[in-house]
Amino acid sequence: MLISIRPLAATAAVALTGCWHAPVATVQPSGPPRVIEESIPIESTWIPVEVQAVDAEQRNLDLLAPGEAAPIRFSGGLAARNLENVQPGARLRAILQRNLTVYVSTDRRLQLAGASSGTIVSGARVLEVNPSYRLLTLQFADGLKETLKVHRGIKLAEMEPGDDVAIRTTRVIDVRPGSR
């Protein structure tokens, strides 16, 4: 019995060494402004999107995804998805292929150099990083959270809460009615 009590005592001792803190995405990450990783391919599954414009004649929808400034077009298949009467402003769900750029900045913007020159603007921030299961949890400006599975080789060990994330949708895979 004494042998079994020892782990209890050890665990209790460890428990006194720190406090739990809720994850926060609004902290300033360490180090100078820099790009940590560019063009990280991810798939967002059934996330809420907003209809920006409807082209009934061409059967197109322009959809705005969380964290992005510009909409992306979804073409065809509206009847099959019961989306023929959708109006601008409606909330739908979508599966999207997206690219992420994770970086450190002081004002949520970063000037890129070289082949991918231009200014990128943050659409979300890193909330949590789980290197063991390759999970990256983002928090958007409206509080929405999304946990993503990233490929092996992505530099998760260099990422931390507060890092900025620029997001660009490259393809709309599917759309459904409903906001959840």
Place this chain on the structure above:
Amino acid sequence: MRTNQAIALALLGALPLPGICQITPQQQEAVRTAIGSRIEALQILGGDYGLSGGQFRSTGKFVPSSEADADLHFSKLGGSGDFGSPKPLGGLDIGWQLHLQGNMGKFKATNRLHVPGLEGDLSTITGYALEFGGGARFWISDRVSIAPIVMGLYGQTTQTYTPGGVATGANPAQTVPSDLANLVDWKVDTLTGVASIDVQYELLWHRAVVTLAVKPTFFDTRTLHTSNPQIGANGNSGSLETRFELDVPLGLQLFNHELRSGGYLSHTELFGGLEDGLGVRAINELHGRLTLDFLQQLRNVKWVGLGASYLWGPGLKGWTAGADVSFQF
């Protein structure tokens, strides 16, 4: 007393009979007590999620000693999970998550008796159990969590005694010996209240998750219904598990999922009816698994794979193998 317990355990499929064929009323009372402990122990071992070590578990086999002509088979299916991410508890620096767990199991114990007068007789005990409950996991630091959990375990245990002549077909009209007649062929329904506290210390080492855990559990078993008023199970049991667990990503892809390996080494001390009913003071378990990572790829599933355990302790050895599935809600 020890001899009487041996009679009861033999009837229930755990130990060989020591060669006693006459049972006095005092001995019968002792045997009934031992049978009660045995029912309690089998229900807990067969139905409790904690004692299976977690995740899904398939058929297992325990052999109390190499000399015993007895088998004990358990089939268990269960799961547990913490829901969502930890949320702040009021204004305290403590996070909490809802925790639910459940288990279902069935078991069969068969003992072939090898004593004068009872040679070739079969004592068989079968049963099933359902367990469900929950609690909350409280994170008091980023690595340390405490989960008080309360559960209910319902089970049914049935015992049959088959004389050797009937079992072999040599003498279909053979009857149960009169000394044993009022101790065999019964069915008991039980309800067990289970309370436990799961204390875990978890840390990330490179990409591997290392977990140290301690889990004391208390069981209170009551008889709901019995077909034989002389047989019932009313008692208390306890267990104290200490566990070291590893969960290691291997960096290899299979079917678009990362291969992971891991397992645990645990030591569980048994108390009360659980110790008396099994005749075992402690169980050690070495578990290994090979799984595919499904987290965030298949809804609520963390991993799917195969696992196997070797179990040993004073007077006990055995193994389990089967599907190993973990959920995250």
